[in-house]
Structures are given as C-alpha cells and as structure tokens.
Amino acid sequence: MPLIFLTFLVLLLIPCQSIAEVLTNDTVWQGEVDMKEDILVPAGVTLTISPHTVVRVWPSQSTKIDPEFISHRTEITVRGTLQIDGNSKGLATFQLGGENKGERWAGIVIDGGKVKSRYCTVEGAEAAFHVIGGSLELTHSRITDNRYGMIVQGKHGKVSLDTVAIQKNEYGVFLFNGADITRQQSEIARNSRKDIFESSAANNLPTPAPFTFTAADLTKVYGDESLPGETVWKGRVLIKGQVRIPLEGRLVIYPGTIVEFSKKDTNGDGIGENGLMIQGMFIAKGTPSQPILFRSAETQRKRGDWDAINILGSDAAQNLIEFCQVEDAYRGLHFHFSNIGVNHAILRNNYRGAQFQESLVEIRSSDFFDNISGIQARDSEVVFHGNRMVNNGHGASFFRLNLKAANNYFMRNRGDGLRIREGATVVEKNVMTGNRFGLIMADAVFGKVAGNIISQNLEGGASFRDTDNIEIQHNIIQANGLNGINLNNARSMITGNLISENGERGLGIIGFSGRITQNNIMDNGLYAIGLDDEKSDIDAAINWWGDSDLDKELFDRHDDQSLGKVIYEPQSKGPVPVAWSLPTINTDVSWSGSMRIADHVEVLPDAVLSIRPGTTLFFSPHAGMDIHGRILAEGTKEKRITFTSTNQQGASDWEEILLDRASGSRFVYCDFEYATWGIHSHFSDVTISYCRFRQNDGGIRFRSGPLEISHSLFSHNRIGLRAFRGTARIHDSIFTKNEIGIFVREQGDGLTINRNNIFANERYSIRLGDFNKEDVDARGNWWGGVSPLPTIFDGHQEEYIGKVMFEPYLNKQLKLAGGDSK
Amino acid sequence: MNYSFFVRIFCIALACFIGWISPLHGKESAALKGRILDTQGQAVQGAEVYAYRSNKVKGPADYISNRTGADGIFTLVLPPGKYWVLGVFRKSGAKFGPLITGDKHSGEPIPMNVKAGQETERNFTVMDLREAARQIDKKSEELFKITGKILDKHGQPLPMAYAMAHLQPQLGTIPRYLSRWTDDTGRYILYVPRGTLFLGAALTFPVKNDYFLKNRIDVQGDMQEMDIIVMLEKK
Structure with missing residues (x-):
C-alpha cells in the first residue's frame, strides 16, 4: 500500500505525454510535455501542438550529435510539418525545462520542412527558429529570451512574420547568404546586442565536383551474409542486407567497382539499414581514372537510403579507402578502434560524411560536401591534411583528438567550419572562409593555431573558450561578419597575426589571460579590441594599429568603469611583418602592414588579392607570386606599396609577380625593387600607373595584353620594359639609367610609346630583337635633348628587323614626376 | 478543468493499478556496485554512476547512484534489465549539462545486463579530459x-x-x-x-x-x- 500511495503522489507531478525521437506517425502534443531527447519530424509526418500546450525542453546531457540532427543541444528538427495551433486564449509555449543552470536548448530547426505557427511563445533556445530550408509562417507570436531569435540561411527558406515580436533576445534576426523575411505588424527590437544582421559569403568560392563513373554489369547480389576469407569485388555489386566481414576476413574492392545498397527501413524512421559491417580488413583502392562508388540502389536516391561502411576493431593493418565516392548514406564511413587511411575520397549527400572514435585515422586530399555534417570524431589520433569541407551543415567537429589539421579548406559550411573541443591539436595553414563561424575551439590545451586564413566568415572568425596554452600566431583573420577573434576565458599567446577589416571588433574579449603582441590590428569596423565583461587589464603592447584612433577604437575602462584596461603602450613603430604561409589563395584576401612571403604563392582564378596602401611585401629568395585571379595593389601618393626582398641585396633577390590571364589587375603607386622581373604578364589586361621599377633585373615583361603603363619610372634595371607580341600603351613615363630602356623582342607593332622621357640608358633606349620585323611607334618622346638614333638598335643597324618610328620627337623634357604624383 | 486534467487523473489511476501489479512489487531489484577510480587507481570522491535504459545518453540518466565518498564506492539499485552505464565526476556538482573543464568521465557507456536479486560488481575509471587527449596513441602495439x-x-x-x-x-x-x-x-x-x-x-x-x-x-x-x-x- 505505501508503494501505491507513493506512486500516486509522484504521478500527480508527472506529465503524461511520452516522447519518441523520430516521429513515425502524425502526432499531437497537448497539456504539459517534457522533451528530454531530440525530436525529428520527418517528411510526410505532422506534429501538431495544441492550444495551452507547454513544451519544456530539457538541456542536453551530452555533446553528441546524431547524424540526422543539427545541434548537440536538444532540438526539434522539422523535415515534415510542425503545426503550432495556439489561440488567443491559450498560447502554445516552448521553454526550458529541467535544472538548466544556464544551458539552452537548440530551438526549432526547419530543415526543408514546413512550420505554421500561431499564438506561440518560444524561450530559452540557442535559436528559437533556425531556417535552413523550407518555410516558416509565424503569426501572433513572441520570441524572447533566446540567444538568437531567428536565423535564416540562404534563399531556400521562406519566412513570413505577421504580428510577431522578436524582443529581449541577445540577437534578433540573422540573415545569411541572401536570406530574406517578409513581415507585417512585426517588431524586431530591444534585443540586447543586435536586432538585425545580414551577411553573405563570397560567390567565387570553388565547389568540388564528384567523380565520373562508367556503368558496370551486375556481378553479385548479397543479402544478409557473412563473407569469411578473402573476397574480391569488381563490376557492380548490389547489397540487399547487411554484409559482414568477420575477423580474419578481408574485402578487397577493385578500381571501377560500383557498390549499391537497396533501402530497407524496418522501423520506419526513414533511415536505411543495409550496409557493410567489417571486423576484418577493408581495401577499397580506386584510381583517378577508375574510382569506386558506394551509393543507394534506389531509383530516386536520397540521403540516408543506406546505413554505412562500418569498420569496427580492425587494426591489424591499415584499411584503405582511396579514390572512392560514398554517397546517400546515413554515415558514409563509420569506424571504431580501427586503423584507416582515407585518400582522395568524396563523401557527399550523406547525413554524416564520416564518424569515428578510438581510431588511428589519416584523411588526405578528400572532399566532404553537401552532407548534414561533414565529420564527427572523438578520442582518436588523426592526420587531417589537404581536404575540402564545403557546403555541409557543419564542417568538421573533433572532440578530444590528438589532431594535426593542415592545408585544408573549410568553406561555406552553414554552421562551423572547424570545431575542436578538448584534445591536443595543431591547426596550421588552413583556409576557413564563408562559414557561419570559421573556427571554434573549446576546452583545448597545448595547441597551436598558426598560418591560417580565417576570413569572410559570416558571423565570427575564430572563437576560443576555456582554452589554455594555445599559440595563436601568423594567422590572417579578416573581413569576418562581426568579430575576428572572440576570447572567452582563454589563455594564449597571440602574436604575428593580421587582424583587420572585421565587421565590429578585431578582438572581442570576455575573459583573457596572456599577451596580445606584435600583431597588426587595423581597419576593424568598430573596435580594434573591445572588452565585454572583462574586468582584468589586457596586455596588448607592441602591436601596430595602422591609422586607428585608439581613443575611439579600444573599448575598455575608459568607456565603462567596470571593465579592465587595454594596455597598448609601447606601440610598434611600424607594421609587424606577418609571415604568409599558404601556397595558394582561393578566396578574396587583403594584405596590409608588412607581409613576408617565403615561397611561391598562387592566386587561383576567381580569387582577388587586394594589397592595401602602405603595405610592404618582403620576398625571400626564389619567392614570388603567380596570379591567375586578380591582384589589386592600389597604393596612394602618401602610402605607396612596396614589393621588395628580405635580403635587400640587389637585382634577382626574389622572382617576380607573374600574371597569367589575370585581367583586371591594377598596380597604382607601387615600388618594385630587387626582383628578377617586377611584373611578368601573359594574356592579361593590366593597368600600371605611378609605379617605380628600380634595381631589378627587369622592370616589366609581358606578352599579349593589353597593358596600360603610365606615369611610371624605370631606372637602374638591366631591362626597363620587355615586350613580346604585346599590345600596350606606354606614356608619361621615364626610362633612364637602365642598361636597356625598352626591349621589343618580337611583333612590336602593337605598342604605342608616346610622351615619355627616354634618356641616359647605358646601351640602348630602345632595342628591337632579331625576330621583330615590325615597326614600333615611338613618336613624341623626349630622348635627352639629342637625336635618339644612336641610342636605338633597329632596322638601321640590321636590315631585316623593323624600325623605331621616333619622329617627330620632343626637344624639351617632359615634366614627369616618374611614379610620384599626379 | 481542461482536457489535460482528466488525462492526468486517468494516468494516476492507471499507474495505481500498474503499481499494484508492478514487477518490482514483491520482487528483488538488481544492484550494481563498485568503485570509481582515477587513472592512477585512486578513489574519486563525489563521483556518480549513471545508468540509461538505452544507448541514447543525451538526456538525463534514468538512474543515478549515490555520490562516492573518499573510498570511491558506489551502489546503484535498479530494476533488472539491460542498461548503458558510465561513471561521471562533475566538479561543479551539477547533475545536468555537457561535461566541462575539470569534469571526468569513463568514456563510452558500457552495456550491462543486471539480474534480479544479483549484485554486479564493476569499477569505473574516470579520466581527466585534458590528460586523455595528450596520451592518445591509437596505433596498435602489434x-x-x-x-x-x-x-x-x-x-x-x-x-x-x-x-x-x-x-x-x-x-x-x-x-x-x-x-x-x-x-x-x-x-x-x-x-x-x-x-x-x-x-x-x-x-x-x-x-x-x-x-x-x-x-x-x-x-x-x-x-x-x-x-x-x-x-x-x-x-
């Protein structure tokens, strides 16, 4: 009897609703609902919330994210329909439940589904509504006390608000990548940090492409089977169950093989169950011309049609997955306690590209794109090198790894590009751009974040929370939506970085212990450094602040007595050299201050490298640049841009700036010295004005064009200008004290050389090459007050080459400043 | 009185009936006992064992043991059945939320079958989360x-x-x-x-x-x- 009585008492307090994880049927919630697990409303299913319903969402216990969900927090993910039917007498409410202690729930994530909501309140979420795709119609509702009221990503989602208040959140509405909302009689106001924020990624980011495959005849069909011993697959294999490779077995897949999985979904959760379960060895060794394909066998292939390539406890040798494409799976690759090499693989259109733990894993030169999440891994030793994570929901999430991540691209992921929690990590020479957040690091120790480009991320560049002993050095952190670097209870040495052009703060600090020194921090939107609830002083001495007015651009105790002080004296006397470490630039980047370039740097097509006024580039021996995109080096009269060498010895200290089909490139108020060639151009439309080329082996050499060269100086070079089948206008410039002023190697009839001062060159003012048969227009120049004939080598000396047409010539020297001024 | 009130009354009545016929009523529970240790083999005070009825360990635990004393001993009484079990030490003493710096846990939950009337012994080693990362070496010794x-x-x-x-x-x-x-x-x-x-x-x-x-x-x-x-x- 006491048991019954106690049961009676307890049950008075307990709501009666039971919650499933994946709804398989239309469901109605009413009364009081305790939601302790994620809820997925799949396509074809409707969840209806009745009036007066209170949904209490308990914060998550864990940081795990199952592949079909978006957040580690407790969430409702809608791929079907969510109908919230409050009314004026009975609101439907979503709020925090449990003993939350400051935690939030994720919110309602609309991932291709439809949400119609009226008379509803949503509180306590990370983002009350997060629209990735699908539609949201919200009427007579209130969104309050969330971190974000609403996030809408991309143009795929349709959002309409009617009589909605989004108030008293930290952030109101964030719109990314062209997202828009329609609203009437709605207010987005009185949110503590920002009401509305819009940001978009650059359009010129490259997109990986899948492999192409040749159709193959069906060679084998499997159901639920175990394959002991050695099994070889070739041709096309159809899997209609779960194929197991036991311990001591080995599955070898030949190049060009296609493996297809039919969909079996016995529990109706929309996720296929067929797959591979490997406890022996797995060798899938494709080649570039004959890759291996793993995909759904269904006519209408969908993500989640099949389970995974599971490899469990296989560490007797290295399993190999090379030149393979894995698509349409729940988890493309899934390992536990295994030794795996993934090389030149493509993981696309899966719920999760790869998931593993307790493993030794190398992932190289592979592409992860269009997955709900790219990679999730924990408790493993990982080399992650040369990969691309593009257009996933989240890029890579690494938990408690011994990790080396280098030369990867994390681009246009809707959430984080790279998230690291705990572990000992080295993150070097990666590019994180166009993501919502570039890099998030939490609870990690003894790590290094060096030589990365973290730029143009929509909301934030890099965030460090509860980290210790992390070196943050030689990164370019620029043009991120709000803050370049966020520091929250972080201990670091931050040095040698370029932190510039971020939307609000270069560095936003809630808690920091360490030094911020020898960085270039400039041209950020609001503050170079902004303190937020940080009461201690910040050591920020010996930085270069550009033209910043530090009284206005430091937010500290001078602005709010409760904050600490940013101690910025003494300041660096000039820009601090920042080492550039990446071999390629594939996204828009700007350089300012002082940059050291130790090797060749390639600017890929569609990328634009902007060099800001006053910048100096120091090139090491044999270093140079290859521009296939565009370079805009636009200095000013007061702040010239200098291309020079680290050695400062003489001509040919460094290579050249090579432009190849880099049309639209511009050099204005630039100085080139100690190069082999200052500018070397092929097939590019380039403008060069007010520039100085001095003490190079050659100033400019070019083929094709057109080039416009004006108001510039060429002096003390072996060759000032060299043309080969070129088209150019050269005017208002000075050629003097070179060994040869202008050398026309071949086909010089495309050149117009007028209104220049060409004089006192050691051997020739103009020399035509032995293969140049054409005449060259060089009229209207001043040749030093004498006839130029003795200083020209042309058809007058060699019959078969063309002539320099120099008459009429000027008798008075032109007043030209020679690269100095307008 | 609204619809949810009547639903609640019905639930209570049903629960009373179920309580009367509950399998626990008059039958023995199972017990899980052991110690919670650190990586040096020392007892961890203030730790707990969490048991879940499924491998979905994202929400609150279904059963939680006592907090260990200086000897690291825990006891967890629960209905017989299959559980997923792990050891946790929370520096803050909280019972919810993701683990934070300073917390320790025993790694992936361990599936266990506990039988009625039986006492199952199992120790858990909880690891400092930072130290674990630096020691990770996943290459097989073979x-x-x-x-x-x-x-x-x-x-x-x-x-x-x-x-x-x-x-x-x-x-x-x-x-x-x-x-x-x-x-x-x-x-x-x-x-x-x-x-x-x-x-x-x-x-x-x-x-x-x-x-x-x-x-x-x-x-x-x-x-x-x-x-x-x-x-x-x-x-």
Missing part, C-alpha cells in the same frame, strides 16, 4: 610503421605508386599489407607486424600474381628511410 620513398630508376620520387609487404616474396594473391597511393613526394607509410616480410612497390592495382617482392626485411620496430626503387620511368 603494428610498426615502415616509411620511406618510392623512387624510379633515376632516383626521382614516384607519385601514384604504393608500397606493399607480404609474408612470401612471390605473390599468389593480393599482398597482405598495402600503403596508400603516393603523392608527388613519393613518400609512403606501411603498417606491418613484427617479423620477416618481403617489401616492394607497384604502380598498378591489383598487381599481377606473379609479382616478385625483392626486399626482405626483418621488422622489430619502426623503420625509416626504407626507400623502394621501381625500375620504371616516371610518366
């Missing part, structure tokens, strides 16, 4: 790394080659141990066990069964600079 370059006959690195090792010099089958395809550096890493093996390299996969592996090696530990020369030109 395997060693052989590294080197694959070169052509002129000593130039060969891309798109791979190293292989086998127990016999003559291949009658696909070699037992294979490296990934090389890149422009020609570098390879091959994981092999201790013992005598025959080492070689190839440019095509699969390699022909009559291929002969020329280099005999005796593997007793990691081996570096084991360059392999393939008598072919780089294309």
Whole structure:
C-alpha cells in the first residue's frame, strides 16, 4: 500500500505525454510535455501542438550529435510539418525545462520542412527558429529570451512574420547568404546586442565536383551474409542486407567497382539499414581514372537510403579507402578502434560524411560536401591534411583528438567550419572562409593555431573558450561578419597575426589571460579590441594599429568603469611583418602592414588579392607570386606599396609577380625593387600607373595584353620594359639609367610609346630583337635633348628587323614626376 | 478543468493499478556496485554512476547512484534489465549539462545486463579530459610503421605508386599489407607486424600474381628511410 500511495503522489507531478525521437506517425502534443531527447519530424509526418500546450525542453546531457540532427543541444528538427495551433486564449509555449543552470536548448530547426505557427511563445533556445530550408509562417507570436531569435540561411527558406515580436533576445534576426523575411505588424527590437544582421559569403568560392563513373554489369547480389576469407569485388555489386566481414576476413574492392545498397527501413524512421559491417580488413583502392562508388540502389536516391561502411576493431593493418565516392548514406564511413587511411575520397549527400572514435585515422586530399555534417570524431589520433569541407551543415567537429589539421579548406559550411573541443591539436595553414563561424575551439590545451586564413566568415572568425596554452600566431583573420577573434576565458599567446577589416571588433574579449603582441590590428569596423565583461587589464603592447584612433577604437575602462584596461603602450613603430604561409589563395584576401612571403604563392582564378596602401611585401629568395585571379595593389601618393626582398641585396633577390590571364589587375603607386622581373604578364589586361621599377633585373615583361603603363619610372634595371607580341600603351613615363630602356623582342607593332622621357640608358633606349620585323611607334618622346638614333638598335643597324618610328620627337623634357604624383 | 486534467487523473489511476501489479512489487531489484577510480587507481570522491535504459545518453540518466565518498564506492539499485552505464565526476556538482573543464568521465557507456536479486560488481575509471587527449596513441602495439620513398630508376620520387609487404616474396594473391597511393613526394607509410616480410612497390592495382617482392626485411620496430626503387620511368 505505501508503494501505491507513493506512486500516486509522484504521478500527480508527472506529465503524461511520452516522447519518441523520430516521429513515425502524425502526432499531437497537448497539456504539459517534457522533451528530454531530440525530436525529428520527418517528411510526410505532422506534429501538431495544441492550444495551452507547454513544451519544456530539457538541456542536453551530452555533446553528441546524431547524424540526422543539427545541434548537440536538444532540438526539434522539422523535415515534415510542425503545426503550432495556439489561440488567443491559450498560447502554445516552448521553454526550458529541467535544472538548466544556464544551458539552452537548440530551438526549432526547419530543415526543408514546413512550420505554421500561431499564438506561440518560444524561450530559452540557442535559436528559437533556425531556417535552413523550407518555410516558416509565424503569426501572433513572441520570441524572447533566446540567444538568437531567428536565423535564416540562404534563399531556400521562406519566412513570413505577421504580428510577431522578436524582443529581449541577445540577437534578433540573422540573415545569411541572401536570406530574406517578409513581415507585417512585426517588431524586431530591444534585443540586447543586435536586432538585425545580414551577411553573405563570397560567390567565387570553388565547389568540388564528384567523380565520373562508367556503368558496370551486375556481378553479385548479397543479402544478409557473412563473407569469411578473402573476397574480391569488381563490376557492380548490389547489397540487399547487411554484409559482414568477420575477423580474419578481408574485402578487397577493385578500381571501377560500383557498390549499391537497396533501402530497407524496418522501423520506419526513414533511415536505411543495409550496409557493410567489417571486423576484418577493408581495401577499397580506386584510381583517378577508375574510382569506386558506394551509393543507394534506389531509383530516386536520397540521403540516408543506406546505413554505412562500418569498420569496427580492425587494426591489424591499415584499411584503405582511396579514390572512392560514398554517397546517400546515413554515415558514409563509420569506424571504431580501427586503423584507416582515407585518400582522395568524396563523401557527399550523406547525413554524416564520416564518424569515428578510438581510431588511428589519416584523411588526405578528400572532399566532404553537401552532407548534414561533414565529420564527427572523438578520442582518436588523426592526420587531417589537404581536404575540402564545403557546403555541409557543419564542417568538421573533433572532440578530444590528438589532431594535426593542415592545408585544408573549410568553406561555406552553414554552421562551423572547424570545431575542436578538448584534445591536443595543431591547426596550421588552413583556409576557413564563408562559414557561419570559421573556427571554434573549446576546452583545448597545448595547441597551436598558426598560418591560417580565417576570413569572410559570416558571423565570427575564430572563437576560443576555456582554452589554455594555445599559440595563436601568423594567422590572417579578416573581413569576418562581426568579430575576428572572440576570447572567452582563454589563455594564449597571440602574436604575428593580421587582424583587420572585421565587421565590429578585431578582438572581442570576455575573459583573457596572456599577451596580445606584435600583431597588426587595423581597419576593424568598430573596435580594434573591445572588452565585454572583462574586468582584468589586457596586455596588448607592441602591436601596430595602422591609422586607428585608439581613443575611439579600444573599448575598455575608459568607456565603462567596470571593465579592465587595454594596455597598448609601447606601440610598434611600424607594421609587424606577418609571415604568409599558404601556397595558394582561393578566396578574396587583403594584405596590409608588412607581409613576408617565403615561397611561391598562387592566386587561383576567381580569387582577388587586394594589397592595401602602405603595405610592404618582403620576398625571400626564389619567392614570388603567380596570379591567375586578380591582384589589386592600389597604393596612394602618401602610402605607396612596396614589393621588395628580405635580403635587400640587389637585382634577382626574389622572382617576380607573374600574371597569367589575370585581367583586371591594377598596380597604382607601387615600388618594385630587387626582383628578377617586377611584373611578368601573359594574356592579361593590366593597368600600371605611378609605379617605380628600380634595381631589378627587369622592370616589366609581358606578352599579349593589353597593358596600360603610365606615369611610371624605370631606372637602374638591366631591362626597363620587355615586350613580346604585346599590345600596350606606354606614356608619361621615364626610362633612364637602365642598361636597356625598352626591349621589343618580337611583333612590336602593337605598342604605342608616346610622351615619355627616354634618356641616359647605358646601351640602348630602345632595342628591337632579331625576330621583330615590325615597326614600333615611338613618336613624341623626349630622348635627352639629342637625336635618339644612336641610342636605338633597329632596322638601321640590321636590315631585316623593323624600325623605331621616333619622329617627330620632343626637344624639351617632359615634366614627369616618374611614379610620384599626379 | 481542461482536457489535460482528466488525462492526468486517468494516468494516476492507471499507474495505481500498474503499481499494484508492478514487477518490482514483491520482487528483488538488481544492484550494481563498485568503485570509481582515477587513472592512477585512486578513489574519486563525489563521483556518480549513471545508468540509461538505452544507448541514447543525451538526456538525463534514468538512474543515478549515490555520490562516492573518499573510498570511491558506489551502489546503484535498479530494476533488472539491460542498461548503458558510465561513471561521471562533475566538479561543479551539477547533475545536468555537457561535461566541462575539470569534469571526468569513463568514456563510452558500457552495456550491462543486471539480474534480479544479483549484485554486479564493476569499477569505473574516470579520466581527466585534458590528460586523455595528450596520451592518445591509437596505433596498435602489434603494428610498426615502415616509411620511406618510392623512387624510379633515376632516383626521382614516384607519385601514384604504393608500397606493399607480404609474408612470401612471390605473390599468389593480393599482398597482405598495402600503403596508400603516393603523392608527388613519393613518400609512403606501411603498417606491418613484427617479423620477416618481403617489401616492394607497384604502380598498378591489383598487381599481377606473379609479382616478385625483392626486399626482405626483418621488422622489430619502426623503420625509416626504407626507400623502394621501381625500375620504371616516371610518366
């Protein structure tokens, strides 16, 4: 009897609703609902919330994210329909439940589904509504006390608000990548940090492409089977169950093989169950011309049609997955306690590209794109090198790894590009751009974040929370939506970085212990450094602040007595050299201050490298640049841009700036010295004005064009200008004290050389090459007050080459400043 | 009175009936006992054991043990059945939320069947989360790394080659141990066990069964600079 009585008492307090994880049927919630697990409303299913319903969402216990969900927090993910039917007498409410202690729930994530909501309140979420795709119609509702009221990503989602208040959140509405909302009689106001924020990624980011495959005849069909011993697959294999490779077995897949999985979904959760379960060895060794394909066998292939390539406890040798494409799976690759090499693989259109733990894993030169999440891994030793994570929901999430991540691209992921929690990590020479957040690091120790480009991320560049002993050095952190670097209870040495052009703060600090020194921090939107609830002083001495007015651009105790002080004296006397470490630039980047370039740097097509006024580039021996995109080096009269060498010895200290089909490139108020060639151009439309080329082996050499060269100086070079089948206008410039002023190697009839001062060159003012048969227009120049004939080598000396047409010539020297001024 | 009130009354009534016939009523529970230790084998005070009825451990635990004392001993009484169990130490003393710096736990939940009337003994080792990361070494102790370059006959690195090792010099089958395809550096890493093996390299996969592996090696530990020369030109 006491048991019954106690049961009676307890049950008075307990709501009666039971919650499933994946709804398989239309469901109605009413009364009081305790939601302790994620809820997925799949396509074809409707969840209806009745009036007066209170949904209490308990914060998550864990940081795990199952592949079909978006957040580690407790969430409702809608791929079907969510109908919230409050009314004026009975609101439907979503709020925090449990003993939350400051935690939030994720919110309602609309991932291709439809949400119609009226008379509803949503509180306590990370983002009350997060629209990735699908539609949201919200009427007579209130969104309050969330971190974000609403996030809408991309143009795929349709959002309409009617009589909605989004108030008293930290952030109101964030719109990314062209997202828009329609609203009437709605207010987005009185949110503590920002009401509305819009940001978009650059359009010129490259997109990986899948492999192409040749159709193959069906060679084998499997159901639920175990394959002991050695099994070889070739041709096309159809899997209609779960194929197991036991311990001591080995599955070898030949190049060009296609493996297809039919969909079996016995529990109706929309996720296929067929797959591979490997406890022996797995060798899938494709080649570039004959890759291996793993995909759904269904006519209408969908993500989640099949389970995974599971490899469990296989560490007797290295399993190999090379030149393979894995698509349409729940988890493309899934390992536990295994030794795996993934090389030149493509993981696309899966719920999760790869998931593993307790493993030794190398992932190289592979592409992860269009997955709900790219990679999730924990408790493993990982080399992650040369990969691309593009257009996933989240890029890579690494938990408690011994990790080396280098030369990867994390681009246009809707959430984080790279998230690291705990572990000992080295993150070097990666590019994180166009993501919502570039890099998030939490609870990690003894790590290094060096030589990365973290730029143009929509909301934030890099965030460090509860980290210790992390070196943050030689990164370019620029043009991120709000803050370049966020520091929250972080201990670091931050040095040698370029932190510039971020939307609000270069560095936003809630808690920091360490030094911020020898960085270039400039041209950020609001503050170079902004303190937020940080009461201690910040050591920020010996930085270069550009033209910043530090009284206005430091937010500290001078602005709010409760904050600490940013101690910025003494300041660096000039820009601090920042080492550039990446071999390629594939996204828009700007350089300012002082940059050291130790090797060749390639600017890929569609990328634009902007060099800001006053910048100096120091090139090491044999270093140079290859521009296939565009370079805009636009200095000013007061702040010239200098291309020079680290050695400062003489001509040919460094290579050249090579432009190849880099049309639209511009050099204005630039100085080139100690190069082999200052500018070397092929097939590019380039403008060069007010520039100085001095003490190079050659100033400019070019083929094709057109080039416009004006108001510039060429002096003390072996060759000032060299043309080969070129088209150019050269005017208002000075050629003097070179060994040869202008050398026309071949086909010089495309050149117009007028209104220049060409004089006192050691051997020739103009020399035509032995293969140049054409005449060259060089009229209207001043040749030093004498006839130029003795200083020209042309058809007058060699019959078969063309002539320099120099008459009429000027008798008075032109007043030209020679690269100095307008 | 609204609909939910009547639903609640019905639930209570039903629960009373179920309570009367509950399998626990008059039957023995199961118990899980043990100690919670750190990586040095020392007892951890203030830790708990969490038990879940499923492997979905994201929400609050279904059953939580006592907080351990200085001796690290815990006891957890629960209905018989299958559970997923882990040990947790929360510095803050909280019962919810993701683990934070300073907390410890025993790793992945362990599936356990506990039987009625029985006491199951199990210790849990909880790990400092930071220390665990620095000690991670996931290579099997049974395997060693052989590294080197694959070169052509002129000593130039060969891309798109791979190293292989086998127990016999003559291949009658696909070699037992294979490296990934090389890149422009020609570098390879091959994981092999201790013992005598025959080492070689190839440019095509699969390699022909009559291929002969020329280099005999005796593997007793990691081996570096084991360059392999393939008598072919780089294309």
